[in-house]
Amino acid sequence: MSATSAPSEVEARRTTADTVFNALREDITKMRLCPGTRLSEAEVAKQYDISRQPVREAFIRLDNLRLLQIRPQRATVVRPISREGIKRARFVRLSVELEVARLACEQYDGSADATLHQQLELQQASLEKADMTAFTQLDYSFHNQLCLAAERPHAMKVISDCKATTDRLCIPSAVYAKRTPEVLEDHREIVDRLVARDLDGLLAITREHLGRLDESLDAFQLEHSEYFED
């Protein structure tokens, strides 16, 4: 899993290297820099008007996060996306969300009823305003609530890491936006099953819910196979 909880994330700018690291990471994850794009230490250094050393440090960290690929004595490129990596992240997320659902269902005492229903209303409101950014945040918040209900707050970090791996595939995809109503319906059913303490039903809808994203991801892979390594 990736090191998204690195201290550099807390305060965005401590050193010059951090600045470059954060900037490049944003560029890559937001697909402003596409996989395969060539980068050179000297070039980026000149661009930011700093020396090559901090750039090199940023490159190393991005390489560790599998966002860059440093090829010794050759060139550094934005790392092509690994289909295996995507599969793995999806598998981990499914596994974790299922266990979270199970724990939440077993321990559920109704204390989170109000919070969950409030979340659903907020999601609906954001959809009516067609505010995708808000909906994305609410989706994150919703799954976080499930983790809290399962008394496994740290599970959200894992899910968050999985999302980080797959998120950049969703940004350019308008397919996702069309499916948000289904996503909201899923969330409603998840809450219903949880409140009813219907474990089997909850696990089934959780699978279906996560499966939707898989379809969107597959579609993207077909559209943009040039971004992938294999």
Added chain:
Amino acid sequence: MSATSAPSEVEARRTTADTVFNALREDITKMRLCPGTRLSEAEVAKQYDISRQPVREAFIRLDNLRLLQIRPQRATVVRPISREGIKRARFVRLSVELEVARLACEQYDGSADATLHQQLELQQASLEKADMTAFTQLDYSFHNQLCLAAERPHAMKVISDCKATTDRLCIPSAVYAKRTPEVLEDHREIVDRLVARDLDGLLAITREHLGRLDESLDAFQLEHSEYFED
């Protein structure tokens, strides 16, 4: 989480920085360097008779793997172990192994019967010879076989990463050695349940199996609380 599939692992020595990185990583994961130990770039550089730059690069990579903690303008120390991190790794492993077991059980067609039983015999043989190293490898291999039976070979990478997080707690613990007979018994039952396609039984024994390690880990945390951050 960790970058165990980094290209540096294939060929252990490509650059000077790789050499230092691998050496230090070994030292830390094998507990030759205990959490809290101070390290300085200059010191290590002198030790290896190289400049500070490659050492610095190695430090950065180890910091990304959460094995070191670089504290700017102060000192670099072997990062204290995070109890949260341990919990998270255990949770992820349990979740993944459960899903692997489920898939393996659903798809099981008996073709792996011979391989699995052979694995069990090898495990027994290594225990009779009190060869812990062999048993550890066979344990890895056994869980890998389960992933293959589930047709999720990449799941083993996740499990492997989780193990990497927790393994260094087991090395100094003699408690683990005493429990290996139980581990073998668990493996036997796992195979039995799988062959019988008894899903509920398989999930139950999988939980119990992984729970044993949790107990050992808890014991270690009580013994060596000085190695932990919180």
Added chain:
DNA sequence: ACACCCATTCTGGTATGGTAGTGTACCAGC
């Protein structure tokens, strides 16, 4: 005797110069 301040000495961070390995383009030879 105690507390506080300042200098010294650590630390990691940055800048720059030089090195060796790798692609590429150009030119010679066939």
Added chain:
DNA sequence: GCTGGTACACTACCATACCAGAATGGGTGT
């Protein structure tokens, strides 16, 4: 016209020098 080799340009890698912030120890004032 095509192929092969060689020179060149570019890359990441390493070494060295310098800088700024942080800790620490000793000295001084109270």
